[in-house]
Amino acid sequence: MKLIYVFDAYCGWSHGFSATLDEITSRHPELPVEVVSGGLFLGGRRQPLSAFGHIQRANQQISAVTGAEFGKAYQRLAAEGSFVMDSAAAARGVAALRQAAPGRAAELAVALQRAFYVDGLSLSDPATYRRLAETAGLDADAVVAAFEAPQTQAEAEADFHRAAELGVTGFPTLLAVDGGRATTLALGRATPDEVDGRLAHLGALPVF
Template structure:
């Protein structure tokens, strides 16, 4: 049994949902988690104007009210010439996954989100992303040279793997909005949530699916 979290580091609802995911994983330490990035605005070259910033702040306010998580509005409004391209942040997470350092990938994902939404870092910048990954690895007792991270980040292998994530989300899962949480059990994938949901509600749905599966197994062996 495995949970599949489909998300984007620069999706504000994913930022709120990641807190719920952390709580859910604490409730289910025996279940593995895979994160697949969706590329919400990957490849965008449009500069975010004031209207675009205010539009995003409207969503941020909704997420803040529901999740209780903080947002650094001032940093976004003050940033000039900012292109809301989530591609680099997605690629940074794929880099971390590929490094397979034995560190919770959700923790790394949340570090990228925290860097953007709380610390006001420009997570479209490879150098900022390398710092976030490097600092997170170090805090978890796995120091990694920043140059190594950057080399992997810029490699064709990681670029291709990131594109594969996007294709999987779009064509295999058929998902176009984030966050989404899927459960894979014996090769069958079921949707737990299509959108933000509290951890206790996610747990209830998982329990129902588990009970249904147990019932089916009992019927097969009766």
């Protein structure tokens, strides 16, 4: 059995799920985690923050429900309003980080979201990936080169297709996959204990 985490780096609810993802991966290092970018802000949805009038209210709700932090640098970015969230660029970043450390994909996805939602950094900027790579002890030059490489765009698009093939309609979605069967463990939000309960029901964990 493995876990598949489908998220978007610019999705506030995915940011809110980070603590649960961290805890689940800490509790169950034996379960490999595949991280897939879902593609929330593509095409016509790729607009300035000011076009999404509900974001501030949504972030307040996310923080209240999950305890997620929305940092002052991000809040200044949101208040100014001109920043454009580009999920294709963020998915290239996920792919670049995943190439550098496949076994740490979940950890790096969480760090990527913190870079935006706490530190207010653009996920379209190569400097963001250099900083993340250096902090994680990865080869920063290799990560930046991968982010800028044409083939990484193909990986990002493959992620979007993968999410669709899995039937994912909202972010974040955490799936347990065993053979050809995929079971939803979380959609939008869930506590670590709720996820554990669902894993135990599948027989993936011992029940005491």
